[in-house]
Amino acid sequence: MLNGKTAVVTGGSRGIGAAIAYKLASMGADVAVIYAGNRDAAESVCEKCKEDFGVKARSYVCDVADFTAVKDTAAKIKEDFGALHILVNNAGVTRDGLAAMMKEEDFDRVVDTNLKGAFNMIRHCIPLFLRSREGCIINISSVSGLIGNAGQCNYSASKAGLIGLTKSVAKEYAAKGIRCNAIAPGFIRTDMTEAHSDNPLLAMIPLGRMGEAEEVADAAAYLAEARYVTGEVLRVDGGIAM
């Protein structure tokens, strides 16, 4: 159980992030939900966590790609919750296109959000973990980062980069009691994949169906408590990338 722990979840207003925030709250953690724009959705996730599990929950608007905004938000979370123990870097975007046609801004936006955003959060949360003498970082990568995906060179690069970031941070901070792991989801049913429901790759999933956000949240719950696991990349993909 995670009673007495505080977790911050980026992109926690919907989809996989909302499911992770709710799951960690169900285990007793207080939750700080970071969202990009949809205040009502973020607030409703917090209300549900409070009502259903009696934990403390607050939402914070913050563009994770913005180094200074993340610094300020981490400071606010410390002020509001006192301590931090778990960070879930879930915020992510796609701007798909073939490499030769991709706009520079689409490459930058995806890498800035998915990869630099995770770095920004780690950079400003590690001092709080050091103060707590423990920390658990969970980076939401993707099977695209493991095996690539045509039309997603920006996204795949950002998600592969997240795996390198995960392993380096795991090595740097293991001695301080901070673990860092990644989850590589496959096709999960959320707003992000709505447009992909007829993707031919779906027929190649050995378990024969898309995954649910709650199934990724279950993996996050496992990693939050797996005290002897660090630097791991856990696929939650129905077997598509094995």
Ligand code: NAI
């Ligand atoms: P989603 O689009 O439903 O949710 C993404 C969340 O990130 C939203 O709450 C959005 O507001 C937030 N966000 C986006 N840019 C942000 C920024 N700059 N600052 C703060 N928050 C920001 O997507 P979904 O499907 O829930 O994905 C969550 C994570 O899981 C993403 O990192 C995605 O790449 C990853 N993933 C999703 C898969 C899927 O099949 N749905 C498969 C593999 C990985």
